[in-house]
Amino acid sequence: MSSFIKTPFVMTAGLCLAMSSMFGASELETIMKERNLSEKDVLAAAKTYQPSGRKDEYVVFSSGGQSGQILVYGVPSMRIYKYIGVFTPEPWQGYGYDNESKAILKSGAIRGKEITWGDTHHPNFTEKNGEYVGDYLFINDKANPRMAVINLHDFETSQIVVNPIMKSEHGGSFVTPNTEYVIEASQYAAPLDNGYHPIDEYEAVYRGAVTLWKFDYAKGKIDEKKSFSLELPPYMQDLSDAGKGESMGWAFTNSFNSEMYTGGIEKGLPPFEAGMSRNDTDYMHVYNWQILEKLVQDPKNYKIINNHKVIPISVAVANNALFLIPEPKSPHGVDVTPDGRYILVGGKLDTHASVYDFRKIKNLIDKKEFAGKDPFGIPILDMKKTLHGQVELGLGPLHNAFDSKDGIVYTSLYVDSQVVKWDYKNLKTLDRVNVHYNIGHLDTMEGKSAKPVGKYALALDKLSIDRFNPVGPLHPQNHQLIDITGAKMELIYDMPIPLGEPHDVISIAASKLKPAMTYKMGTNSRTGEQSVGMTLAGQERIERKGKDVTVYATLVRSHINPEHIEVNKGDNVTIYLTNLERAQDETHGFAIDLYNVHASIEPGKTASVSFVADEEGVFPYYCTEFCSALHLEMMGYMYVKDPNKKYESARKMKLQELSKPELEAEYKKVIATNKATDDVIQSVVTFLKEKHFEKYPKVKQLVEDALDQYGKIAEVKAKADEAYKKGDINGAILWEYQVWQYMVKTADVGLRAKNNLTKALATPMSPVVARGEEAYLKGGCNGCHVIGQVSSGPDLTGVLLRHENAEQWVFDFIKNPATKYEEDYVKAMINYFNLRMPNQHMTDQEIKDIIEYLKWIDENAGLN
Structure with a gap:
């Protein structure tokens, strides 16, 4: 059955008129009958359907739970766009396989132990004045207390920091209104140091904490040195929220286990769940982070634990920065209203939502009117005196998200499997809708910000039971989309999520996200800086220093350069890979057989892979991303040979099997090849001599290297001729192949000498021409264009002569x-x-500089 209420199969005139213009009423009616769809079903489909090419209005970032990742999908279509690797390797993007992302994952090691999984829970955006800014996203790891920063300029994880004192956490990541701090609260109380302490020392040594991670917005990174923590009692802290508006500077963290029960089911004691839910109330922690950040400037106000600053409870209390308020037992959500006046708390074992009034809280604090102190000396405010009121919502109220309409909030009911809409100012319920099933978190569009939009609600259901086709005992989670624009909420879409337990989501208007479509050429995506391995066209090379081999490679449709890499067994190999493409979506991948390396190299990006070549053999490498019609041809070979072995030539073995006529044909073939190669060499030599290469030291050195290789040919050629005279055609062929090897090396060095000499002879580049060449190279123009010859694009020599008003034409075309x-x-x-010329988004100045560079090319065209 559909999740929507069925109506009799009668189409209203309005719906019939609207649909019949597209399909014809009879066709639509036939489809509805065949699929047993009601008018309500069709309306729901119309509200979520996005025609091809139409983009979603909102983008949702969902925690991936035990996958350790983040999911990104659109609303209202509910189409999944991307997984973002955070705490766990993600092969498609090469996350955890290339060196740059390995460094990010390695930074998440805890006490030297590599952690290869995570349990992501609460994503949050950077904020300004409490409003969402789509620059960075934060996500916590509940299983291994860590915090990650995702750069939304490219949707990649750029930082992981490890909490130095917590052993578990749940209350992250919550952001102060101008992203001054990212709040992370511990979950299960434990010693803050890393030593052993028996459970009977629970009240004396075990503690909770809240960490305030300082965020450096300009750098897009958490500043660990300026971050600090507040010691809290061993109540199990849970979720948090930062004050805003009139509660600016304050933060709120709820808890459970005010009983400080320590369990012992194995000893015949009641289990944790019984002992931790005995009291009628637990505590909401109220603390002033603006006071705390001032306190931590003075060493007398903090202690150092694991190289981290921790403000003790006693210091916070003495400086009026920490208070407690009773709240319904086992609460699981604390949410500050958009204006900052009210704090909403729901208790899992209660039927009520409690609305606290910050004005009342602040008044009691200012008057120092307390109901008492807890065992750790923290002042306790009277619950009744801080409440605005309570509303009975149903069983298991958990989390809240707000509407654009003043005073309207939506709350998830875990036990009742419902979302309830209510008025927190006038304390009355307004509407409710069933969800499927056991909802945890929920969100409305930008619904936890200072300016919520509302419009849609998302229900994150823990169970799906009968909603989808069975796929075994492990069921998907279910994210359901609810239309909240009308007087009654309408459930309009079910979306199975087959990746971990997506715990919470956060949404933002798509217009606030401004990700780059390509990288600046040579970018290390994890740092945002230029990679040390950036390689432009013509700079490809292999460098060897002892056992260290470094390959500087490029990728462009449809080849990897170099196509052959030869190393020795035991070599330490690093391959830098630069994608020269400037067209968006032209990603290339890189993988080598056996060595467990993979990189995803988006346009302009430089990534690297490193490994020890400890296995002898031949290993193909290829582009893993289907990028062009010749994608399958985009490959190469890595050869790993044992330097201590003597290898018998397979070519020699093959020659031995040939008949005499076949050997003669093979001999003539290699002679012809050598003649053609030598013709190239002689043409280069003529050019070098005519241009007096000896006047240019760098060119002269290259020529000497080339001549050194060429000088070895005569001796080998003589051996080939002698073998042929003796009738040893097989031997003659092998020696001629050796001649060819020397010729290839000579030609390679000689051509580099010619290119260097050509540049030296050319008209000196003015500063503007040099800038133009740099813009041309970094813009990736040489990925398709090769000066002096046709390649993947036309030769640009003479391009300024091909059009009327050519400079303006070229300017407009690049622009x-x-x-x-x-x-x-x-x-x-x-x-x-x-191919079509892509828009490389160059500035006007860069385009003008490139035009000057093209003029310079034309001036020096005769040198090629």
Whole structure:
């Protein structure tokens, strides 16, 4: 059955008119009958359906639970866009396989132990004035107390920090209104140091804590040195929220186990769940982080635990920075209203939601009117005197999300499996809707910010039971979309989530997200800086220093350069990979057989992989991302040979099997190849001599290297000729192959000498031309264009002679290529090369500089 209430199969005139214009009423009615759909079902589908190419209004970031990742999906379509690797390797993006992301994961090691999984729970955006800013996202790891920063300029994890004193946590990550701090509260009380302490020392040594991670917005990183913690009693702290508006500077963290019960089911004692829920109330912690950040500036106000600053309970109390308020037993949510005046708390074992009034709280604190103190000396405020009121909502109220309408809030009811809409100012319920089943967190669009939008609600259901096709005993979670724009809430979509237990979500208007579509050429995506391994076209090379081999490679449709990498067994190999593409979505991947390395290299990005070549053999590598029609051809080979072994040539073995006529044919073939190669060498030599290469020291050195290789040919050639005269054609062929090897090395060095000499002879580059060349290279233009020859795109030599008012034409084309796509010339180029010039989003100055560089090329065209 559908989750929607069925109505008799009668279409209203309005719906029929609207639909029939597209499908014809009879066709729509037929589909509805065949699929047993009601009018309400069709309306729900219309509210969520996004035609091809239409984008969602909101983007949702969901914790991935035990996957250790984050999921990203759209509303209202509920289409999943991406997984973001955070605490766990994610192969598609190479997260945990390339060196840069390995460094991020390694920073999450705890006491030297590598942790390869996480339990992500509460995502939160950076904020300004309590409003969401789509620059960075924070997420906590409940299982291993850690906090991560995700850079929303590229949706990649850029930092993981380990909490130095907590042994578990749940209350992260909650953000102060201007992202001054990210709040992380512990869960299960434990000693703050790393030593052994028996459970009978619970009240004396075991503690809770709340950590205030200082966020450096300019750097996009948590500053661990400026972060600190507040010691709390061994009540099990849970969720938190930061005050805003009139409660700015304060924060609130709830708890359970005010009993400080320590269990012992194995000893015949009642289990934790019984002893921890005996009291009628637990405690909400109320603390002033603005006072605390001032206190931590003075060493006398904190102690150092595991190289981390911790403000003791006694110091916080003495400075009026920490208080307790009773709250219903076993609470699981604390939420500050958009204006900052009220704090909402729901108790899992209660039917009420409690609304606390911050004005009353502040008044009691100012008057020092307390109901008493807890065993640790923390002042306790009277619960009744702090309450605005309570509302009976149903069984198991947990979490809250707000509407744009003043005073309206939505609360999840875990036991009743409902979302209830109510008025927290006038203390009355307004509506409720059933969900499927056992809802935990919920969200409305930007519903936890200072300016909630409302519009839709998301119910995060723990169970799905009968909602989807069975897939075994482990069922998916169920995220349900609810339309909250009308007087009655309407459930309009079920979405199974097959990845961990997505614990909480946060939503933002898509217009607030401004991710880059490509990287600046050579970017290390985890630091945002230029990679030390950035490699532009023409800079590809292999460098060896002892047993360390470094490969500088590039990727562009449809080849990896170099295509052959030869190393010795035992070498330490690092391969830097730069994607030269500037067209968005032209990602390339890189993987090598056996060595468990993978990298995802988006346009402009440089990534690297490192490994020890400890296995002899031949190992293909290839692009893992289907990027072009010739994707399968985008590959190469790595050869690992044992330097202590003598290898017998398979080519020699093959030659031995050939007949005499076949050997003669093979001999003539290699002679012809060598002649063609030597012709190239002689043309280069002629050019070098004519241009007096000896006047240029760097060129002269390259020429000497080339001549050294070429000088070895005569001796080998003589051996080949002698073998041929003796009738040993097989031997002659092998020696001629050796001649070819020397020729290839000579040609390689010689061509580099020619290129260097050409540049030296060319008209000196003015500063603007040099800037133009830099913009040309970093813009990745050379990924498709090769000066002096046709490649994946046309030769740019003479491009300024091909069009009327050429400089303006080229400027306009680079600025916005799409404006020229329909011109006959450009159409012909697109059809020939099967590529379209992408918009590289260059500045006007960069384009002007490139035009000056193109002029310089034309001036020196005769040197090629």
